[in-house]
Amino acid sequence: xxxxxxxxxxxxxxxxxxxxxxxxxxxxxxxxxxxxxxxxxxxxxxxxxxxxxxxxxxxxxxxxxxxxxxxxxxxxxxxxxxxxxxxxxxxxxxxxxxxxxxxxxxxxxxxxxxxxxxxxxxxxxxxxxxxxxxxxxxxxxxxxxxxxxxxxxxxxxxxxxxxxxxxxxxxxxxxxxxxxxxxxxxxxxxxxxxxxxxxxxxxxxxxxxxxxxxxxxxxxxxxxxxxxxxxxxxxxxxxxxxxxxxxxxxxxxxxxxxxxxxxxxxxxxxxxxxxxxx
Numbered sequence: 001x002x003x004x005x006x007x008x009x010x011x012x013x014x015x016x017x018x019x020x021x022x023x024x025x026x027x028x029x030x031x032x033x034x035x036x037x038x039x040x041x042x043x044x045x046x047x048x049x050x051x052x053x054x055x056x057x058x059x060x061x062x063x064x065x066x067x068x069x070x071x072x073x074x075x076x077x078x079x080x081x082x083x084x085x086x087x088x089x090x091x092x093x094x095x096x097x098x099x100x101x102x103x104x105x106x107x108x109x110x111x112x113x114x115x116x117x118x119x120x121x122x123x124x125x126x127x128x129x130x131x132x133x134x135x136x137x138x139x140x141x142x143x144x145x146x147x148x149x150x151x152x153x154x155x156x157x158x159x160x161x162x163x164x165x166x167x168x169x170x171x172x173x174x175x176x177x178x179x180x181x182x183x184x185x186x187x188x189x190x191x192x193x194x195x196x197x198x199x200x201x202x203x204x205x206x207x208x209x210x211x212x213x214x215x216x217x218x219x220x221x222x223x224x225x226x227x228x229x230x231x232x233x234x235x236x237x238x239x240x241x242x243x244x245x246x247x248x249x250x251x252x253x254x255x256x257x258x259x260x261x262x263x264x265x266x267x268x269x270x271x272x273x274x275x276x277x278x
Contacts, residue, residue: 047076047100050138050163053181055080058188061176062134062159064089073124073137073147078104078117080136085113089134093119094127129154138163138185152214156195156253157237161188170214173236191215194235195253201273208273210242217242 050058058080064070066088072080075093077100084091085108095101101121108117124147129135132154137144144167151160164187166172172189179186198212206223210230217233221244233242240258241250249271251260259272 045074045140045143047074047097048138048185049076050080051178051182051185052079052083053178054163054186054188055083057176057178058136058161058163058190059084059087059134061174061188061190062136062161064134068133069131070134070136071129071132073129073135074139075104075119076100076138078107078119081117081119082108082111082113084134084136085117086111088116090116091118092131093117094122094124095119096121096123133158135160136163137161139165141165141168144168151191152193154193156193156235158193160191160193162190163188165189167191171216173215192235192237195238195240197235197240197253197258200276201258202276203271203273205271207276221245 059070062068062070064084064087068084068089070081070084070089070091072084072091072093075081075095078093081091081093081104093101093104095104098121101119104117104119105114108114108119124143129150135151135154135158137147137160139147139162144162144165148167148170151158162172164185166189170191173192174190175187176190177187192215194212194215196212197217198210201208201210203221206221208219208221208230210217210219210233212235215235217230217235217240219230219233221228221230228244228247231243234240235253238253239250240253240260241248243249246264248263249260250262251258251271256275256278257272259270261268262271
């Protein structure tokens, strides 16, 4: 009797597993007659193709080279990924619609870039972007803002380019508009992921306190009994620039260290700083 119950449970488990596999297969089944069309429903947004002229512009302002790894969020019919691959970059498209993924793979093969262009069916909010040196996207502003914390954790210097839509308070570092061969959705916006420079830093000259809002910096430099307000403070990836009184600082942020050159009038000198507590 006990053996019979065990066998019954095993059979039930096998049946349930088979049913789950069958259901999953149905959900992932590819429609061989599928034809993409502008305005078709998607998981988070409807799909509207990016004009090829803007695809080119987005990759231009991101300065994509063969050394880059491009990830396109919501890759649709694959045109951005394929264009990046034609420029010699490695590129990955993340797309939720399995039919679009299959169409993209076929197009990449037809264009001769399947060795550099990869497409996966996945949810953007559950995907890993850490390999990217360039992120491209054509998503709604609300989606951009939801993704923003994740994007800001990418390696400093990672370029993020959006078709038309912004990221709310995070002001783009560069914008560019296509003036020909584009009737709608013709603006590219680019952000450079900034290093984390906010906090208190110990310098040979004194103490530097920086307040960071995305790539913008403010704060004070205390030198003995004197204090100077930080002006024109900005991060461009891991590159930092700011002014304190007559002194113009530039340098590189590397984790808990910064170093660079300070110019006062016609004179220049080296400077360095260590994050307080390190």
